[in-house]
Amino acid sequence: MSTSSIRNEFDIDTEQVFNRMGYGTDGVPSARVESLVREYADNICHLVEPSYSYVIRDINSVRGSRVFIEGSVIFRSNVIARLLERCQKVAVFVLTVGGRLGEVVHQLSGDGLMVQAAVLDAIGSDAAETLAHVVQDIVGKEAEADGLGISQRFSPGYCDWRVSQQRMVFRAMGSDTAGVRLTDGCLMIPQKSISGIIGIGPADKVESYNPCPTCEKRDCVGRR
Amino acid sequence: MTEGDIIVRLKENVIQGRKNQDEEGIDEKLSGTPGVVELTRLALEKKILLEEIINALTAGMTVVGEKYSSKEYFIPDMLASAEAVGEAMEILKPILEAANVETKGKFAIATVQGDIHDIGKNIVAILLRGAGYEVNDLGTDVPTEKIVDFVKKESPDYLGLSALLTTTMTEMGVVIEALKDSGLRDRVKVLIGGAAVSDEYAQEIGADAYCVDGFHAIKVLDSFQQAKTS
The missing domain is CATH 3.40.50.280 (Cobalamin-binding domain)
Known part of the structure; x- marks a missing residue:
């Protein structure tokens, strides 16, 4: 298991932030929104307390849509099963940018400053995604050292992997969940947190796995 | 500013999402001119009918809704306009209550x-x-x-x-x-x-x-x- 807090220097991808707020590739933000996004993005380091944890576990077997992982962990999903049947190991991770940003968003919202709240919320989501890329790179380097490759990230709540499977993700993590808590409704607290898995196996088999082109959910935010 | 000007500007400033005179709005040149808060107060001073003021605010939000639907406006633009109208409604609230004007629900x-x-x-x-x-x-x-x-x-x-x-x-x-x-x-x-x-x-x-x-x-x-x- 590997747990770390990292230096909170984030390069926020402002294009992604605008994307999250619905601008897409063609929308042009007004000057005031653009300047607000830049101001918050430049100062995000004061609001985030990034930390992550991951554990690499053996895959015992895959039967139908069920994947049996070391430590009595069972993932149920066709998409995840088709991924992990190509893999030897799976990295299970939880990461967060901390609770401070959420508190400020809540405060802004309560004060009726909804534009600022919405912008900061979108930046917080991008900060969590940025941290997820960091974790993916770290797992990738670890796999590479063993002559293996990694898949894309998958999280409960996407594809056919139910949100309730968060419980299994957290079971796989053991006691170290980077300070992230799971509610009875499988909601992560702090909110700006991401959990999920990354498959580890022969590069030629795992790197190309992408269920999106055959999926009917065209409006899925995770579509790749 | 005539009463007609106030109503026109009120609607325009809702569309611009300008709460007050310090805000830029979509059109940056408007900075420094009265925003929705100042115009609402001015409308009350000039004894413009409450109905006319509310109609101007609603008409502005209708345009914002159309622009949002056509993807000319996005979430922050829509929120800026809604915030501006919210401020105006706060100013109007005691007057509406005193006049026994009912809300929509x-x-x-x-x-x-x-x-x-x-x-x-x-x-x-x-x-x-x-x-x-x-x-x-x-x-x-x-x-x-x-x-x-x-x-x-x-x-x-x-x-x-x-x-x-x-x-x-x-x-x-x-x-x-x-x-x-x-x-x-x-x-x-x-x-x-x-x-x-x-x-x-x-x-x-x-x-x-x-x-x-x-x-x-x-x-x-x-x-x-x-x-x-x-």
């Missing part, structure tokens, strides 16, 4: 028990306030009993329930069943929203409507109002 909104997401709910709340509804925000992670109790004591015309996840949206059905058990279901229209819910889910749990976003909620409420008066 009382709307209670809550994120159901087990869910703490509030950005979407807050956006809907601010848009509904701007559209002339009296909004009571009950907060997030609100126990079913608290929602039922509010409906019983305050008799809102509408109840908006929000949930983001498939694991928490089931609580919406629990609220509707609890309203039925308390004999309150016929007293309030229930609208639901959130990333995981749909029209089909609204029908399944017996909600009156599913709303994609705040502007959709306004349209749904307007259709309820029309049905009431026809």
Whole structure:
């Protein structure tokens, strides 16, 4: 298991932030929104307390849509099963940018400053995604050292992997969940947190796995 | 500034999302000129009819809704306009109350028990306030009993329930069943929203409507109002 807090220097991808707020590739933000996004993005380091944890576990077997992982962990999903049947190991991770940003968003919202709240919320989501890329790179380097490759990230709540499977993700993590808590409704607290898995196996088999082109959910935010 | 100018500028400044004179708006050249707050106060000083002021605010928001639908405007632009109208409504509130002018209706909104997401709910709340509804925000992670109790004591015309996840949206059905058990279901229209819910889910749990976003909620409420008066 590997747990770390990292230096909170984030390069926020402002294009992604605008994307999250619905601008897409063609929308042009007004000057005031653009300047607000830049101001918050430049100062995000004061609001985030990034930390992550991951554990690499053996895959015992895959039967139908069920994947049996070391430590009595069972993932149920066709998409995840088709991924992990190509893999030897799976990295299970939880990461967060901390609770401070959420508190400020809540405060802004309560004060009726909804534009600022919405912008900061979108930046917080991008900060969590940025941290997820960091974790993916770290797992990738670890796999590479063993002559293996990694898949894309998958999280409960996407594809056919139910949100309730968060419980299994957290079971796989053991006691170290980077300070992230799971509610009875499988909601992560702090909110700006991401959990999920990354498959580890022969590069030629795992790197190309992408269920999106055959999926009917065209409006899925995770579509790749 | 003539009375006609004030009304025209009020509408234009709602479209620009300019709360006050310090704000830029979409058109940066407007900075320093009166915003919605100053124009609302000026309209009251000039004794412009309340109805005309509210119509200007509503007309501005209608244009904003159209621009949002056509993707000329985006969430922050829409929120800036809604915030500006919200401020104007705060200024008008005591006068409306003194004149016994009724709002379009009382709307209670809550994120159901087990869910703490509030950005979407807050956006809907601010848009509904701007559209002339009296909004009571009950907060997030609100126990079913608290929602039922509010409906019983305050008799809102509408109840908006929000949930983001498939694991928490089931609580919406629990609220509707609890309203039925308390004999309150016929007293309030229930609208639901959130990333995981749909029209089909609204029908399944017996909600009156599913709303994609705040502007959709306004349209749904307007259709309820029309049905009431026809």
